[in-house]
Amino acid sequence: MPMRRRTASRLTRPSSAERWGRLRLRSGARGAEQVRGSGGASSIARAHGGSSTGRATVIVLTALGILASPLVAGVRHLTVGRSVHGRAIRAEVIGPDSAPRKILVVGCIHGNECAGMAIVAALAQQPVPKGVQLWLVPEMNPDGTAAETRQNAHGVDLNRNFPFRWRPIVNATYNAGPRPLSEPETRAAVRLISSIHPAVTIWYHQHEDLVDMAGGDRGVARRYAHLARLRATCLPFLPGTATGWSNHAFPGTTSFVVELPAGRVTRRALAMHLAALAGVEQGQRVGSRTGCGP
Numbered sequence: 001m002p003m004r005r006r007t008a009s010r011l012t013r014p015s016s017a018e019r020w021g022r023l024r025l026r027s028g029a030r031g032a033e034q035v036r037g038s039g040g041a042s043s044i045a046r047a048h049g050g051s052s053t054g055r056a057t058v059i060v061l062t063a064l065g066i067l068a069s070p071l072v073a074g075v076r077h078l079t080v081g082r083s084v085h086g087r088a089i090r091a092e093v094i095g096p097d098s099a100p101r102k103i104l105v106v107g108c109i110h111g112n113e114c115a116g117m118a119i120v121a122a123l124a125q126q127p128v129p130k131g132v133q134l135w136l137v138p139e140m141n142p143d144g145t146a147a148e149t150r151q152n153a154h155g156v157d158l159n160r161n162f163p164f165r166w167r168p169i170v171n172a173t174y175n176a177g178p179r180p181l182s183e184p185e186t187r188a189a190v191r192l193i194s195s196i197h198p199a200v201t202i203w204y205h206q207h208e209d210l211v212d213m214a215g216g217d218r219g220v221a222r223r224y225a226h227l228a229r230l231r232a233t234c235l236p237f238l239p240g241t242a243t244g245w246s247n248h249a250f251p252g253t254t255s256f257v258v259e260l261p262a263g264r265v266t267r268r269a270l271a272m273h274l275a276a277l278a279g280v281e282q283g284q285r286v287g288s289r290t291g292c293g294p
């Protein structure tokens with residue numbers, strides 16, 4: 001598809017999101033002001049099951065580079081990185097930069113496990129509590145989403161490519177890449193998390209139907225699991241994961257995995273996940289910080 005660039009309208013005031021964009025420009029990368037069309041748009045529409053909600057329409061139009069940000073009052077749209085094939089990794093930012101509590105929600109990193117994108121899209125339509133700034137990344141692996149593959153376009157499992165306790169895995173499914181952070185999508189995630197320093201990061205996967213408390217404050221993940229009616233557990237440690245890296249790199253923060261069941265998110269499940277996310281936004285937690293019990 002031919003490249004089409006468009007300059008976004010100026011943001012009304014300096015923001016952490018804008019500063020982040022400048023940071024990217026200073027580093028020599030293409031900045032948030034540049035967008036171009038990609039096959040990601042069709043994949044987003046597919047993940048929404050073809051629904052034509054206004055929000056989904058806005059996301060698709062943004063992915064096509066037809067609309068410039070900001071699109072909706074209080075919501076800013078950024079490109080926070082590029083995939084191997086140059087597809088934009090997009091973020092929506094909701095809430096003021098002055099908010100002390102940043103929360104990041106990633107809808108999909110394994111491109112064949114993207115039911116969480118529907119939760120992210122619904123979350124973008126919810127009010128954000130005072131004191132919270134919400135960062136939404138529908139898809140961290142847009143090439144994988146477009147191809148419906150777990151891996152990125154290099155065949156790398158991005159959730160084995162993060163630098164904490166990375167080790168080589170020569171396996172078609174769990175290929176960790178030639179070295180830590182070898183993939184542009186992984187680097188984009190690390191840049192973003194290092195920049196905004198979220199108190200809580202949630203990564204949606206499928207199809208295990210549980211919450212992996214992973215690390216950080218497990219009481220946060222346990223509360224999410226309770227509200228979403230999922231089992232909370234601690235899966236065995238895996239090398240090179242996003243959660244392992246950020247829980248290690250940023251003590252005091254919490255990053256965990258929500259493994260959705262197979263298939264699309266039902267209307268009932270969506271309501272429960274939105275309630276669980278509201279609990280996270282409000283700082284709810286329950287039980288032990290470190291224990292893996294219920």
Ligand SMILES: [Zn+2]
Pocket residue numbers: 110113205206
């Ligand atoms: Zn996964």
